[in-house]
Amino acid sequence: MHKFPQARALARSLSTRSRGLATLHNAPPAGKSPTGIVMLNMGGPATVPETNDFLRNLFMDGDLIPLPFQSLIAPWIARRRTPQIEQQYADIGGGSPILRYTRLQGERMAALLDELHPATAPHKAYIAFRYAKPLTDETAAEMKRDGVKRAVAFTQYPQYSCSTTGSSLNELWRKGRSGALGEGVEWSVIDRWGTHPGFVEAIAQNIERALSKFDEATRSDVVLMFSAHSLPMSVVNRGDPYVLEVSASVAAVMDRLGHSNPYRLVWQSQVGPSAWMGMKTGEALKGLARLGRKKAILVPIAFTSDHIETLYELDLEYAKEARELGMQVERSDSLNDSPVFIRALADLAATHLKEYSAGAIGSTSLQMGLRCPGCTNATCAQQKTWFARGGR
Numbered sequence: 001m002h003k004f005p006q007a008r009a010l011a012r013s014l015s016t017r018s019r020g021l022a023t024l025h026n027a028p029p030a031g032k033s034p035t036g037i038v039m040l041n042m043g044g045p046a047t048v049p050e051t052n053d054f055l056r057n058l059f060m061d062g063d064l065i066p067l068p069f070q071s072l073i074a075p076w077i078a079r080r081r082t083p084q085i086e087q088q089y090a091d092i093g094g095g096s097p098i099l100r101y102t103r104l105q106g107e108r109m110a111a112l113l114d115e116l117h118p119a120t121a122p123h124k125a126y127i128a129f130r131y132a133k134p135l136t137d138e139t140a141a142e143m144k145r146d147g148v149k150r151a152v153a154f155t156q157y158p159q160y161s162c163s164t165t166g167s168s169l170n171e172l173w174r175k176g177r178s179g180a181l182g183e184g185v186e187w188s189v190i191d192r193w194g195t196h197p198g199f200v201e202a203i204a205q206n207i208e209r210a211l212s213k214f215d216e217a218t219r220s221d222v223v224l225m226f227s228a229h230s231l232p233m234s235v236v237n238r239g240d241p242y243v244l245e246v247s248a249s250v251a252a253v254m255d256r257l258g259h260s261n262p263y264r265l266v267w268q269s270q271v272g273p274s275a276w277m278g279m280k281t282g283e284a285l286k287g288l289a290r291l292g293r294k295k296a297i298l299v300p301i302a303f304t305s306d307h308i309e310t311l312y313e314l315d316l317e318y319a320k321e322a323r324e325l326g327m328q329v330e331r332s333d334s335l336n337d338s339p340v341f342i343r344a345l346a347d348l349a350a351t352h353l354k355e356y357s358a359g360a361i362g363s364t365s366l367q368m369g370l371r372c373p374g375c376t377n378a379t380c381a382q383q384k385t386w387f388a389r390g391g392r
């Protein structure tokens with residue numbers, strides 16, 4: 001039962017309108033350069049042998065993990081961690097599906113955008129991953145070849161963190177300032193969208209599908225365990241907005257569900273010995289079992305496609321352990337190829353392009369202009385100024 005009839009109407013229109021999408025057209029017609037929609041994300045190794053390169057790029061990123069003597073220590077940590085992470089990618093089918101899903105989402109989004117906002121058509125989706133191919137350099141070369149003059153940096157992290165979206169924007173700024181992204185390109189940014197009604201609707205629909213697997217008589221007892229990748233407390237404590245924004249997503253989804261179930265927000269994938277945001281997802285499931293709450297759904301809330309955190313950590317580790325404790329645990333699907341979600345991406349981009357063209361918004365959001373109160377990273381300041389001037 002939907003508490004908000006308008007949400008249900010939106011969902012219906014989103015899914016029926018997306019069904020009419022027969023072919024994917026993502027190539028610009030000759031003569032007119034496309035509006036580039038650059039999808040920013042971390043990426044993942046598409047095949048097991050690419051794991052070491054992915055980890056090396058990740059540990060080299062000082063915006064994510066600042067290390068002393070980074071260029072010496074990062075390859076060493078990556079090498080040590082590679083066998084364990086390779087095994088995890090092997091166990092989930094031989095690699096990360098993020099490139100496949102981002103391509104699919106981008107192509108379908110661009111096709112929808114041509115209909116929703118013909119004034120800036122043709123639109124072309126580009127992918128710029130931070131740690132795996134296609135890296136920003138490769139994307140930049142493609143955009144230059146296509147003659148892109150108008151581009152939107154569209155983060156694929158629904159909620160903003162300096163360690164994720166911030167890092168991708170810093171990388172884009174480094175390339176932009178060196179001219180690698182092309183001369184005279186006008187940039188704007190979609191930097192967060194964790195309470196967009198289409199995103200909320202897509203998550204809610206996936207939860208409803210998972211709920212339907214439980215006995216109807218006791219369905220309202222099922223605990224919804226929203227799980228997000230954790231953050232080191234050092235990042236939380238410098239004023240990073242991610243924890244607040246993930247919480248806002250959870251609140252919006254629960255409103256859409258009419259608060260049909262009890263719920264908690266828990267945190268996963270803590271790495272290394274430092275203090276991280278908790279409670280840990282795995283521990284929380286064990287705690288529920290101890291308290292006699294034996295039915296739960298794990299809900300990924302901070303990522304738009306499957307990855308080792310869902311397919312390995314949630315499915316193969318935590319859910320399995322909880323079942324051994326006598327629990328019934330399901331996982332709601334990741335957004336992946338959800339037409340409702342893809343429509344939401346197109347709506348976000350179309351609204352942004354429309355409002356930007358009309359002069360109703362600037363090239364970045366007000367919220368993006370504010371640095372974390374505890375930020376000491378000079379790149380963040382330069383990046384924000386560069387994007388606020390439209391990439392100049």
Ligand SMILES: C=CC1=C(C)c2cc3[nH]c(cc4nc(cc5[nH]c(cc1n2)c(C)c5CCC(=O)O)C(CCC(=O)O)=C4C)c(C)c3C=C
Binds near residue numbers: 058096163230
């Ligand atoms: C919103 C999502 C994510 C946030 C926030 C995030 C912060 C963050 N991550 C690390 C360290 C690692 N993350 C690793 C993998 C990884 N991280 C995310 C998402 C977020 N990270 C994903 C989806 C993945 C997996 C990618 C895939 O499967 O395709 C890894 C590598 C794996 C491992 O060695 O365990 C590390 C390391 C930090 C330090 C951090 C915040 C500062």
Ligand SMILES: [Fe+2]
Binds near residue numbers: 372
């Ligand atoms: Fe910052």
Ligand SMILES: [Fe+2]
Binds near residue numbers: 269
């Ligand atoms: Fe991570």
